[in-house]
Amino acid sequence: MLINIKNKGLVKKLRESLYNYSESNFSSVVDEIFSENAVLQLSFPFETLASKQDLISRVFRPLSEAFIGLERRDTIVMAGSSNHQSQWVGCCGYYTGSFEKPWLDILPTGHQVSMRFHEFFRIEEGRIVEMQAVWDIPEVMMQAGVWPLSVSLGREWHVPGPATQDGIIASDDNSERSAISLDIVANMCESLGEFSDGGVDAMKLDQYWHPNCSWYGPSGIGTARGIKGFRNWHQIPFLNALPNRVGDTQKGFLFADGDYVGFTAWPGMSMTISHGGWLGIAPSNQEITMRSLDFWRVEGHLIRENWVLIDLLDVYNQIGVDVLGRMKELNKARLLQFEK
Numbered sequence: 518m519l520i521n522i523k524n525k526g527l528v529k530k531l532r533e534s535l536y537n538y539s540e541s542n543f544s545s546v547v548d549e550i551f552s553e554n555a556v557l558q559l560s561f562p563f564e565t566l567a568s569k570q571d572l573i574s575r576v577f578r579p580l581s582e583a584f585i586g587l588e589r590r591d592t593i594v595m596a597g598s599s600n601h602q603s604q605w606v607g608c609c610g611y612y613t614g615s616f617e618k619p620w621l622d623i624l625p626t627g628h629q630v631s632m633r634f635h636e637f638f639r640i641e642e643g644r645i646v647e648m649q650a651v652w653d654i655p656e657v658m659m660q661a662g663v664w665p666l667s668v669s670l671g672r673e674w675h676v677p678g679p680a681t682q683d684g685i686i687a688s689d690d691n692s693e694r695s696a697i698s699l700d701i702v703a704n705m706c707e708s709l710g711e712f713s714d715g716g717v718d719a720m721k722l723d724q725y726w727h728p729n730c731s732w733y734g735p736s737g738i739g740t741a742r743g744i745k746g747f748r749n750w751h752q753i754p755f756l757n758a759l760p761n762r763v764g765d766t767q768k769g770f771l772f773a774d775g776d777y778v779g780f781t782a783w784p785g786m787s788m789t790i791s792h793g794g795w796l797g798i799a800p801s802n803q804e805i806t807m808r809s810l811d812f813w814r815v816e817g818h819l820i821r822e823n824w825v826l827i828d829l830l831d832v833y834n835q836i837g838v839d840v841l842g843r844m845k846e847l848n849k850a851r852l853l854q855f856e857k
Contacts, residue, residue: 520604521774522638522689528594528606534614535589538581544573553645558783560651560808562621562833562841570691584614584630592678593812593824594685594829595779597695597772604774606638607779609684609812609824616661621654622841623661625846631675632657633735635810637770637781649783651810653672656736658844663851664737665843666833667796671739671750679814679822684777691775698815699773701725702780705820722748727819737796737829778813785809790836796829805835
């Protein structure tokens with residue numbers, strides 16, 4: 518539908534203002550494209566902003582002062598009508614710059630830095646009325662050498678864009694392909710929920726995932742290659758620690774654009790940490806929710822790539838672990854070394 522092209526054009530103004538960043542231009546674009554009462558939900562520690570002015574002063578101004586030459590690079594831009602008949606644009610990529618000043622008390626490296634983002638925008642009548650965004654802040658901490666928690670099971674690296682290099686979708690002549698992709702991902706998600714009744718076999722992973730699939734998780738979990746890697750480095754620890762997880766794509770927003778499918782919910786899952794614990798978190802039967810924003814790329818009739826960002830800092834915050842506080846303690850050792 519032409520509405521998808523129009524909505525991607527609206528978000529393109531935001532993307533371009535962050536590619537060649539200046540606060541005055543960015544401020545002008547935010548004022549133009551966001552509604553006055555837009556709901557702006559960002560990952561911890563930003564949380565829900567009071568106004569769109571906060572997006573400028575509380576979020577991007579400090580980021581631009583720390584990441585000199587702040588630049589946004591998108592690898593996926595897709596749009597569609599969700600299962601709730603709302604219109605969304607989903608963007609995946611990373612922010613970069615020269616990390617020269619502290620940000621969120623993360624000490625600068627003096628080198629180029631990258632921080633993944635997944636950002637979703639709900640649009641009504643030509644303006645953004647809702648934003649949901651997860652930034653991979655732990656990725657920045659790792660680059661600064663101050664990740665204070667458990668070691669990732671998966672591979673930590675600079676997560677790539679789509680292997681096919683076609684993630685920024687300009688065409689809108691793909692409704693038939695979009696429907697196929699949407700069905701495959703929706704059925705896969707439904708099968709994942711059948712684990713509690715029938716175990717691993719009930720989830721039918723081979724039916725939905727390509728043998729050479731890549732699952733790009735957040736920093737703190739890492740990337741997994743192939744179905745075996747997905748099971749070993751993410752799924753088994755996740756299922757063992759969170760057996761009563763509840764996630765429902767019908768309560769979130771699932772939409773497709775050609776080979777790509779996006780999903781957003783705030784939060785998307787609820788669960789209790791039990792058994793052996795998860796990511797070094799003790800199994801204290803603590804009830805938590807989880808913000809997870811996802812993109813899939815379908816190749817033929819199988820999922821070939823899946824980008825997943827989980828707001829891990831929010832998970833730790835819910836159980837009373839101050840990750841940024843622990844990081845500050847590590848900073849003391851670095852600062853003492855500089856003083857010698």
